[in-house]
Amino acid sequence: MENHLELDNITKFYRSQEKQLHALHEVTFDVDRGEFVCIVGPSGCGKSTLLKIMAGLDAPSSGEVRFKGGVVQEPDSKISMVFQAFGLFPWRTVLENVEYGLEMQKAPKGRRRDISKRYLEMVGLSGYEHMYPKQLSGGMKQRVGIARALAVDPEVVLMDEAFSAIDEVTAEVLREEVTTIHKQTGKTFVLVTHNLSEALELADKVVVLSSRPAKVKKVLPVALERPRDRAHSNFIHMHRDILHLLKEELENTIIRHKLRNMDEIKGLHDMEAHDKTTQ
Amino acid sequence: MSAGRQKPLTMPLTNRIFSGQKIADHLWMVPLACALAGWELVTRMGLVPSSHLPTFSSVLAVFVVSIQDPVFLLRIAQSFLTLICGLVLAFSIALPTSFVAGSCNRFDGTLTPLVMLFGALPDLSFLPLLVLWFGAGNAAAITMTTVAAFFPIYFTVREGTRNMSRELFEVTSVFKSDHVSTFTKMVLPALSPYIFSGLRLAYDFDWEIIIAVEIATRLSGIGSFIQGTVSTGSMANGFAGILAVALVAVAVDRIFFRSLESWTRKWA
Numbered sequence: 001m002e003n004h005l006e007l008d009n010i011t012k013f014y015r016s017q018e019k020q021l022h023a024l025h026e027v028t029f030d031v032d033r034g035e036f037v038c039i040v041g042p043s044g045c046g047k048s049t050l051l052k053i054m055a056g057l058d059a060p061s062s063g064e065v066r067f068k069g070g071v072v073q074e075p076d077s078k079i080s081m082v083f084q085a086f087g088l089f090p091w092r093t094v095l096e097n098v099e100y101g102l103e104m105q106k107a108p109k110g111r112r113r114d115i116s117k118r119y120l121e122m123v124g125l126s127g128y129e130h131m132y133p134k135q136l137s138g139g140m141k142q143r144v145g146i147a148r149a150l151a152v153d154p155e156v157v158l159m160d161e162a163f164s165a166i167d168e169v170t171a172e173v174l175r176e177e178v179t180t181i182h183k184q185t186g187k188t189f190v191l192v193t194h195n196l197s198e199a200l201e202l203a204d205k206v207v208v209l210s211s212r213p214a215k216v217k218k219v220l221p222v223a224l225e226r227p228r229d230r231a232h233s234n235f236i237h238m239h240r241d242i243l244h245l246l247k248e249e250l251e252n253t254i255i256r257h258k259l260r261n262m263d264e265i266k267g268l269h270d271m272e273a274h275d276k277t278t279q
Numbered sequence: 280m281s282a283g284r285q286k287p288l289t290m291p292l293t294n295r296i297f298s299g300q301k302i303a304d305h306l307w308m309v310p311l312a313c314a315l316a317g318w319e320l321v322t323r324m325g326l327v328p329s330s331h332l333p334t335f336s337s338v339l340a341v342f343v344v345s346i347q348d349p350v351f352l353l354r355i356a357q358s359f360l361t362l363i364c365g366l367v368l369a370f371s372i373a374l375p376t377s378f379v380a381g382s383c384n385r386f387d388g389t390l391t392p393l394v395m396l397f398g399a400l401p402d403l404s405f406l407p408l409l410v411l412w413f414g415a416g417n418a419a420a421i422t423m424t425t426v427a428a429f430f431p432i433y434f435t436v437r438e439g440t441r442n443m444s445r446e447l448f449e450v451t452s453v454f455k456s457d458h459v460s461t462f463t464k465m466v467l468p469a470l471s472p473y474i475f476s477g478l479r480l481a482y483d484f485d486w487e488i489i490i491a492v493e494i495a496t497r498l499s500g501i502g503s504f505i506q507g508t509v510s511t512g513s514m515a516n517g518f519a520g521i522l523a524v525a526l527v528a529v530a531v532d533r534i535f536f537r538s539l540e541s542w543t544r545k546w547a
Contacts, residue, residue: 057449075453087450091468091546101454132546152454 004188005031005054005156009063011213012049023049025213026063031205033155036182036189038199040242041209041217042249047192048084050214051160054190055081067156077105080154084161086141088133094120094144095129101152119147122181139170146178150185159191163198175201179227196242200235201228208245211253217245333515342519351504355523358493358500361417362485365424369481372425373432374474378466380433381440391437398430403491415496420489427488428481435480439473472543479536486528 007029014021023046031037041047052058054065056075065072067079080101088097098116107115120126123143133141142162149157163171179202182189193199199206203222210217220242224234315335321327322334345351380387402423409419447469451461467474493502501520508517 052449055449055453057452075455077455079453081449081453083446083450085444085446087444087446089447089450089465089468091471091543100450104454104456104460134546 003030003066004033004035004068005190006066007031007050007054007063008066010050010053010060010065011062012046012053012058013061022213024053024060025215027209027214027216028063029207029216029219031156031188031190034186034188036202036204037191037207038203038205039190039192039207039209040194040196040199040246041214042211042246042253043194045209045211046214047194047209048160050209051081051158051190051192055079055158077152078155080149080152080157082142082145082149082157082159082162084165086133086138086145086165088141088144088148090133093130093132094125094136097133097144098147098151100148105152116147116151119151120144122150123147123177137170138166139174142166142174146174146181150181150187154187156188156190159189161192161194164193164195171198176227178202196239196246197230199242200224200238201230206242208242211249217249330512330514333518337515338518338522341515342522345516345519346523351520351523354499354501354504354520355527358489358502358524359527361420361500362424362482362489364421365485365489366428366478366481368421368425369428370432370478373429373477374436377433377436378440378470381437381443387437394430394433402427402488403495406492406495410496415498417498419496420492420498420500423492424485424488427484431480431484432474432477435473435477436470439470443469471539472547475536475539475543479532482531482536483528486524490524 007027010024010027012022012024014023027050039047039050049058053060054072056065056072056079059073067076072079089100092100095113095116098120099112102112102115117126117129120129123146125140125143125147128136128140133144136144142165145162163174166174175198178189181187182202189202191199191202200222206220206222207216208218208220209215220238222238224232224238229235318332319335322329322332376390380390405426406419406423409422413419413422443466447465448461451465456464489500490502490505492498493500494506497503497506501524505517505520508514508520
């Protein structure tokens with residue numbers, strides 16, 4: 001079977017003011033059609049960069065992302081995205097925001113409106129069509145973001161820390177709804193998150209990334225029964241295992257930093273010694 | 280405790296006076312009416328010689344006659360059109376340059392210090408030079424209003440561009456917006472509050488500039504008209520001219536800029 005979404009040896013370097021930053025190192029994993037994949041990793045490890053590369057917003061330094069066999073080089077109309085800070089246009093009403101993607105596809109106005117209304121209903125925002133984003137709470141804004149992402153009928157929905165900027169109770173409700181939407185639509189979801197419980201609640205598969213440069217540390221299928229129960233012992237065990245992996249990573253980073261500092265200190269000593277001998 | 284007890288006593292009173300947006304909206308008329316009445320009183324009583332300050336009622340009378348005089352109206356129109364020319368020119372130069380400056384650090388580093396340097400010079404000091412180059416005509420006046428209007432538009436739009444959200448650009452990319460749509464449906468609306476406040480500042484500046492230029496160059500326009508009334512001693516006409524300028528300035532502000540701002544206030 002042909003893979004739906006494949007990440008093949010993605011490496012990414014950033015150049016920022018003389019310094020070269022190694023963000024991603026040979027990241028390889030597959031996402032099956034209809035699968036819900038969560039990418040977790042220590043903060044600042046390059047998870048969001050990885051998602052941007054999958055969205056075609058950023059190019060890898062080497063390696064490639066393939067979607068249904070074709071290399072992703074620019075945003076694909078079948079790959080949609082939900083943004084961390086919601087990414088809503090403040091000058092557009094809720095309805096106009098949801099219509100945006102269809103408008104860019106030059107869909108006729110009536111169709112645009114009908115489809116958008118349907119998705120607004122799906123995320124529970126009927127009756128809010130003519131409000132502006134500033135009048136909505138964070139959770140409601142993200143519902144608009146989700147409706148907008150779904151309105152273009154994508155095959156893959158990428159979510160960048162989609163629940164991080166929302167209060168926990170609202171986020172919990174929204175996660176449940178996203179699970180339902182996932183089940184209903186059968187679309188592929190990829191969520192980047194630093195929240196392990198969130199990942200275990202949603203994912204069919206969790207990809208654990210290491211600290212920078214991010215490598216795939218482990219790919220864990222989540223065979224827990226749905227709806228997921230946070231209090232279930234299997235849930236707790238998996239949570240603990242992943243937490244353990246991430247802690248290991250953090251410790252590695254700290255040790256690496258320390259070593260680097262020690263190198264620097266050693267370098268200084270050498271220089272001092274050198275100065276003394278030349279004097 | 281005592282504060283809690285005082286509140287109900289004072290609150291209803293202040294509420295009664297300041298309640299209702301309608302009254303609050305028109306409160307400015309009270310000091311204005313007082314000032315005008317004071318003016319009338321002082322001049323009527325002869326405390327100020329009428330050669331220096333005509334009575335307010337005579338100004339009003341002259342004003343009513345003047346606004347039916349095509350020559351007078353033409354002079355106002357002349358000043359206004361010169362101003363608008365300068366404003367439009369400045370806008371069409373400042374918008375692209377400030378946008379590029381706001382989005383590209385290297386360009387910003389090259390251009391903005393120069394703009395600041397140039398902007399720090401008193402605009403009107405260039406007037407004699409401009410008159411020497413272009414003659415005391417509309418070219419000099421339009422150049423002057425363009426230069427004066429450039430700075431506020433440049434700096435506000437540059438600031439707006441710097442504040443533009445990176446995420447929204449990603450949204451346009453993800454949903455495959457073409458360059459034209461990205462500009463018209465994302466960049467322009469995002470910059471609009473900055474553009475409007477820049478234009479408004481520039482408009483206010485330009486009224487000062489155009490009047491000064493007309494007074495200095497004797498260029499036909501409402502500025503030289505006001506200057507002329509002082510030398511001929513027909514002060515009431517001069518005040519009528521000032522009043523007309525003020526009314527035009529306020530009317531444009533209310534009709535044009537307020538409606539633009541009420542659009543941005545809906546969502547911003």
